[in-house]
Amino acid sequence: MADDEIILSELSDDELVLQMHDDLYDGLKEEIEEAVNLLIARGWAPYDALTKALVAGMTIVGADFRDGILFVPEVLLAANAMKGGMAILKPLLIATGAPRMGKMVIGTVKGDIHDIGKNLVGMMMEGAGFEVRDLGINNSVEKYLAALEEEKPDILGMSALLTTTMPYMKVVIDTMKEKGMRDDYIVLVGGAPLNEEFSRAIGADAYCRDAAVAVETAKAYVARKHNRPNV
Amino acid sequence: MIPEDDVLTESGVALRGHGRILLIACGALAHEVLALKRMNGWDHMDLQCLPANLHLYPARITAEVARVVGEVRADYEQVFVLYADCGTGGLLFARCKELGVEMLQGPHCYSFFEGNAGFLERSETEFTAFYLTDFLVRQFDAFVWRPMGLDRHPQLRDLYFGNYTKLVYQAQTNDPALDAKAEDCARRLGLAYERRFTGYGDLAIEMTRMAGA
Numbered sequence: 335m336a337d338d339e340i341i342l343s344e345l346s347d348d349e350l351v352l353q354m355h356d357d358l359y360d361g362l363k364e365e366i367e368e369a370v371n372l373l374i375a376r377g378w379a380p381y382d383a384l385t386k387a388l389v390a391g392m393t394i395v396g397a398d399f400r401d402g403i404l405f406v407p408e409v410l411l412a413a414n415a416m417k418g419g420m421a422i423l424k425p426l427l428i429a430t431g432a433p434r435m436g437k438m439v440i441g442t443v444k445g446d447i448h449d450i451g452k453n454l455v456g457m458m459m460e461g462a463g464f465e466v467r468d469l470g471i472n473n474s475v476e477k478y479l480a481a482l483e484e485e486k487p488d489i490l491g492m493s494a495l496l497t498t499t500m501p502y503m504k505v506v507i508d509t510m511k512e513k514g515m516r517d518d519y520i521v522l523v524g525g526a527p528l529n530e531e532f533s534r535a536i537g538a539d540a541y542c543r544d545a546a547v548a549v550e551t552a553k554a555y556v557a558r559k560h561n562r563p564n565v
Numbered sequence: 566m567i568p569e570d571d572v573l574t575e576s577g578v579a580l581r582g583h584g585r586i587l588l589i590a591c592g593a594l595a596h597e598v599l600a601l602k603r604m605n606g607w608d609h610m611d612l613q614c615l616p617a618n619l620h621l622y623p624a625r626i627t628a629e630v631a632r633v634v635g636e637v638r639a640d641y642e643q644v645f646v647l648y649a650d651c652g653t654g655g656l657l658f659a660r661c662k663e664l665g666v667e668m669l670q671g672p673h674c675y676s677f678f679e680g681n682a683g684f685l686e687r688s689e690t691e692f693t694a695f696y697l698t699d700f701l702v703r704q705f706d707a708f709v710w711r712p713m714g715l716d717r718h719p720q721l722r723d724l725y726f727g728n729y730t731k732l733v734y735q736a737q738t739n740d741p742a743l744d745a746k747a748e749d750c751a752r753r754l755g756l757a758y759e760r761r762f763t764g765y766g767d768l769a770i771e772m773t774r775m776a777g778a
Contacts, residue, residue: 407714
């Protein structure tokens with residue numbers, strides 16, 4: 335054993351949480367899983383383990399990605415490590431009735447198979463307390479509408495990576511308008527070639543340039559929606 | 566003189582002579598543009614290439630193209646931009662329109678090399694294909710393998726490419742060595758392989774029009 339090897343079980347709670355932030359940053363999935371199990375064994379509420387250790391750690395990763403310090407491969411490794419921790423916490427969160435922020439249906443649009451950004455958003459939304467139904471890739475308008483009908487979410491999230499597929503978001507929104515259901519949902523869109531102007535032009539509520547922005551935007555819109563008087 | 570691929574990828578190159586037309590192109594198109602110029606005797610068109618690796622940060626393409634247009638405009642009768650949309654989400658098109666310069670039609674070089682109309686039609690059924698051109702096959706490690714971190718973290722491969730089914734090598738030229746390299750790229754990505762000869766596609770048509778301007 336190397337002299338400088340860190341034994342997670344020997345760390346205090348505060349040290350362990352800071353170490354988890356480092357391990358998330360370095361994409362160390364096994365270490366994160368071990369640490370999550372340690373926190374739970376020490377009597378931590380699953381929600382605290384999620385927010386103070388995993389989400390706080392991923393927030394640092396997200397900020398460094400935004401600032402050009404970290405790049406996509408490192409973010410993916412961090413996300414994979416967080417996913418390991420989330421898999422342990424998810425059933426515990428459900429069992430303990432952790433706070434729910436709202437519900438989101440999310441998917442990549444028809445003709446597009448790119449899901450890395452969409453998966454990151456889904457994971458960070460779950461971390462922020464949203465229930466997420468992930469429709470996967472290549473979703474037709476019919477599939478989106480069926481999921482909205484079934485799940486009755488607060489938010490519809492659509493993702494596209496291609497210039498050729500991003501116009502399909504407008505097809506979905508226009509169909510929602512035709513059916514008189516557009517205003518029942520917050521519509522968030524994202525993907526590399528998108529921008530604010532495109533989001534406005536197609537009638538979405540907001541463009542989210544990364545997963546952290548998606549979470550903040552979702553929280554703000556859901557709070558606004560819940561504060562809206564019934565008229 | 567054909568510049569080295571590393572130069573075209575990293576820093577771009579200005580091949581400016583005494584032409585009255587300047588083509589501002591992505592470095593990834595340099596070989597094809599120079600071949601068309603040579604084949605057609607278009608000595609009245611100069612070429613300035615921006616670094617091809619701008620594609621790793623598509624948000625920077627529009628500003629960089631606009632900067633070069635501004636720098637060179639007074640030196641030429643006509644300036645054309647040899648970029649497609651290239652992931653700029655319409656911003657490059659809008660900026661070129663503002664600047665009064667024409668650019669290529671289509672979403673990407675994958676599209677105009679095949680012909681935009683055919684590519685669009687095929688995209689309905691072929692959206693699980695990952696495309697490489699001659700340049701991208703030669704620069705596969707610089708454009709795909711290293712930027713995606715696959716040299717350091719090979720376990721990420723299926724996260725990136727798990728939804729793809731095949732690699733299509735759109736060949737601009739008939740080169741058995743490139744064909745073999747492209748097939749090896751497909752193997753490294755865990756994808757089926759298909760070679761499709763495209764030649765220069767819509768690039769030749771567009772350049773012919775520009776040459777007559």
